[in-house]
Amino acid sequence: MVFENLEPIFGEPKVEWVGHSSCPLRPFLFHVYVPDSFHLVIHVTDFHSDTWGVHLSISMLEDIRDIIGLGGSWSEFADYFIDSLKSENLKLVLEANSNSDGVSNAKLIAQKSKGMPVITIPLIKLLDSTANEAMSNLSLRLFKEYQSIKCSLVEEQEQSIRLTNLRAAEKYTWIFFCRYHCQLIDGYPICQERNEIMQKQLEQRQKFQKISDSEKAGVSTNGQQNSPDKQAARDTKVKNRVVPTHRR
Amino acid sequence: MVFENLEPIFGEPKVEWVGHSSCPLRPFLFHVYVPDSFHLVIHVTDFHSDTWGVHLSISMLEDIRDIIGLGGSWSEFADYFIDSLKSENLKLVLEANSNSDGVSNAKLIAQKSKGMPVITIPLIKLLDSTANEAMSNLSLRLFKEYQSIKCSLVEEQEQSIRLTNLRAAEKYTWIFFCRYHCQLIDGYPICQERNEIMQKQLEQRQKFQKISDSEKAGVSTNGQQNSPDKQAARDTKVKNRVVPTHRR
Numbered sequence: 001m002v003f004e005n006l007e008p009i010f011g012e013p014k015v016e017w018v019g020h021s022s023c024p025l026r027p028f029l030f031h032v033y034v035p036d037s038f039h040l041v042i043h044v045t046d047f048h049s050d051t052w053g054v055h056l057s058i059s060m061l062e063d064i065r066d067i068i069g070l071g072g073s074w075s076e077f078a079d080y081f082i083d084s085l086k087s088e089n090l091k092l093v094l095e096a097n098s099n100s101d102g103v104s105n106a107k108l109i110a111q112k113s114k115g116m117p118v119i120t121i122p123l124i125k126l127l128d129s130t131a132n133e134a135m136s137n138l139s140l141r142l143f144k145e146y147q148s149i150k151c152s153l154v155e156e157q158e159q160s161i162r163l164t165n166l167r168a169a170e171k172y173t174w175i176f177f178c179r180y181h182c183q184l185i186d187g188y189p190i191c192q193e194r195n196e197i198m199q200k201q202l203e204q205r206q207k208f209q210k211i212s213d214s215e216k217a218g219v220s221t222n223g224q225q226n227s228p229d230k231q232a233a234r235d236t237k238v239k240n241r242v243v244p245t246h247r248r
Numbered sequence: 249m250v251f252e253n254l255e256p257i258f259g260e261p262k263v264e265w266v267g268h269s270s271c272p273l274r275p276f277l278f279h280v281y282v283p284d285s286f287h288l289v290i291h292v293t294d295f296h297s298d299t300w301g302v303h304l305s306i307s308m309l310e311d312i313r314d315i316i317g318l319g320g321s322w323s324e325f326a327d328y329f330i331d332s333l334k335s336e337n338l339k340l341v342l343e344a345n346s347n348s349d350g351v352s353n354a355k356l357i358a359q360k361s362k363g364m365p366v367i368t369i370p371l372i373k374l375l376d377s378t379a380n381e382a383m384s385n386l387s388l389r390l391f392k393e394y395q396s397i398k399c400s401l402v403e404e405q406e407q408s409i410r411l412t413n414l415r416a417a418e419k420y421t422w423i424f425f426c427r428y429h430c431q432l433i434d435g436y437p438i439c440q441e442r443n444e445i446m447q448k449q450l451e452q453r454q455k456f457q458k459i460s461d462s463e464k465a466g467v468s469t470n471g472q473q474n475s476p477d478k479q480a481a482r483d484t485k486v487k488n489r490v491v492p493t494h495r496r
Contacts, residue, residue, distance in 0.1 A: 010391060026384070029391055047384035048377065129296065136274070136295035139387045143258060143277055146394045153397055156404035163411035167418065174422040202453070209457055 002078040003040050008033040008141050009085055013044065013092040013108065021096035023103070026050075028092055030108070031138040032085055042085075042108065043134040044092055044123060051131035052106040052123035068117040084110035084119050250326040251288050256281040256389050257333055261292065261340040261356065269344035271351070274298075276340055278356070279386040280333055290333075290356065291382040292340055292371060299379035300354040300371035316365040332358035332367050 009032040015025065026046040033041055038058055045051040056064075065077045084090070087110060095105035108121040126134050257280040263273065274294040281289055286306055293299040304312075313325045332338070335358060343353035356369040374382050 010394065012388075012391065027388055029387055047387060048380045132296045135383060135387070139277055139295060139383070139390065140260075140275055142387065142390055142394060143260065146258065146390060146397065149394065149397045149401055153401045153404060156401060156408060160404060160407050160411060163408060163415065167411060167415050170415065171418065205453065 002075050003034050003082070004037055006032075006034050006040075006082065008145065009082070010138070010142050010145070011086070011090060013090045016091055016093045017096060018093055019096035019098065021094070021103075022101050023096070029138060029142075030090070030092070031134075031141065032082075033137075033141065042121065042123070043126070043138055044106070044108065045131070045135050045138065047135055050094075050103055050106070051126045051134050053126050053134055054121060054123050056121075064119060064121070068119055070117050080112060080117070081110075081119065084112045084116075087112055089113075250323050251282050251330070252285055254280075254282045254288075254330065256393065257330070258386070258390050258393070259334070259338060261338045264339055264341045265344060266341060267344035267346065269342070269351070270349050271344070277386060277390075278338070278340070279382075279389065280330075281385075281389065290369065290371070291374070291386055292354070292356065293379070293383050293386065295383055298342070298351055298354070299374045299382050301374050301382055302369060302371050304369075312367060312369070316367055318365050328360060328365070329358075329367065332360045332364075335360055337361075 009030075011030050013028055013030055015028055017025075026048060028044050028046045028050070030042065030044040035041055035055075040056045040061065041053065042056070043051065043053040061077075061081070064081070065074075070077050070080055085108075089111055091109040093107050093109055094103045096102075097104040103125075106123040106125070108119075108123065110119040110121065111117070257278075259278050261276055261278055263276055265273075274296060276292050276294045276298070278290065278292040283289055283303075288304045288309065289301065290304070291299065291301040309325075309329070312329070313322075318325050318328055333356075337359055339357040341355050341357055342351045344350075345352035351373075354371045354373070356367075356371065358367040358369065359365070
């Protein structure tokens with residue numbers, strides 16, 4: 001059966017009365033679960049005098065499928081059936097007993113959404129220990145689901161905290177990386193290491209040029225290489241070399 | 249009362265029998281809530297024949313405080329009391345009725361942790377509609393808490409997805425920022441813009457040097473400036489200039 005791995009479903013159906021009843025209008029809870037591979041069980045209870053239910057066998061589900069006339073595969077029908085039970089529009093229709101204050105009949109009316117096929121599921125009244133068993137089953141399973149979701153919530157909250165911290169740490173790492181390797185001037189990063197290498201190249205080239213100039217001057221002008229004018233001009237040239245932005 | 253804003257507490261106490269009983273050992277659920285400013289209500293039920301409870305007034309709580317002999321403020325006692333009820337060690341002790349299959353007495357034994365004061369809360373049997381009201385109350389409140397936690401879980405999951413996406417987007421932004429402005433070579437960023445400026449400075453200096461060399465050579469050696477050897481040497485020098493890594 002395609003319902004085999006179905007997680008239990010809990011809900012509060014909308015209660016509707018057919019006929020006059022002096023019964024107090026109490027809220028109901030419903031519970032859908034799979035006890036074995038051949039059945040799907042639905043229980044509805046107000047925890048007082050009204051506990052109703054049904055064990056749907058595969059042939060009963062096939063009858064419902066034929067009645068609502070839903071085409072497609074068995075799996076598509078199963079999905080539609082479960083979606084309808086999970087829908088907020090799920091109604092519990094109670095028929096008032098004309099001879100007493102009780103309920104003579106109860107049925108669930110499920111519809112995935114307006115305009116879609118309507119599923120009607122007649123329910124059977126559960127009495128005494130069977131009714132108590134249904135109530136106990138519903139509440140204990142609901143408690144287990146509640147515990148499980150509470151654990152998942154704590155895990156998700158921890159995950160959110162981890163992600164927030166990780167995000168802050170990564171941002172810090174990137175800023176540190178850029179601050180360390182680059183200097184941000186006017187929004188542009190200036191790479192310190194690379195700048196220093198290129199600055200050294202410029203300086204070496206200048207030194208080499210100075211030596212080369214001196215040698216040439218020595219060869220061509222003999223003794224005039226250290227004339228005050230030329231020396232001043234060379235000094236100016238050195239002073240005017242570009243100083244990297246981050247050193248200014 | 250300090251319990252005023254207390255969220256309802258749900259749990260499954262450990263069941264212990266005193267005396268011989270032929271009663272089936274069923275699981276119990278308990279529910280603690282504050283109906284008004286002057287009471288704290290505890291209900292315990294197996295959803296069958298045993299629903300027990302107590303309405304603790306402020307004076308009853310003060311009696312418990314005196315019995316256990318816990319010092320400190322009222323607020324500290326209230327915290328200890330609630331922590332003990334929330335503890336995994338909460339026990340429901342059922343006393344078997346020697347004349348029937350039922351339970352003659354029931355009490356809760358709460359202790360925050362081993363070695364800490366033990367709180368004993370005697371319970372009163374609830375019957376008929378009062379018992380049903382307690383069961384209904386427990387399950388409907390549990391369902392509301394379950395729904396609320398489910399919503400919180402969905403919100404937390406969405407928050408985790410948002411943070412994961414934000415983290416990826418931020419990482420992409422930083423990588424894009426570094427790729428755009430810097431070139432990562434051997435793990436070091438090379439700033440394109442700054443490199444280009446410095447490269448231009450190097451080239452301009454070389455050009456200036458070439459012109460300067462030519463002029464000097466022209467003055468000093470007259471006609472020899474274009475000798476094939478010197479030209480080849482200059483060409484080699486130009487070819488050997490540093491080409492920025494990102495242009496290679």
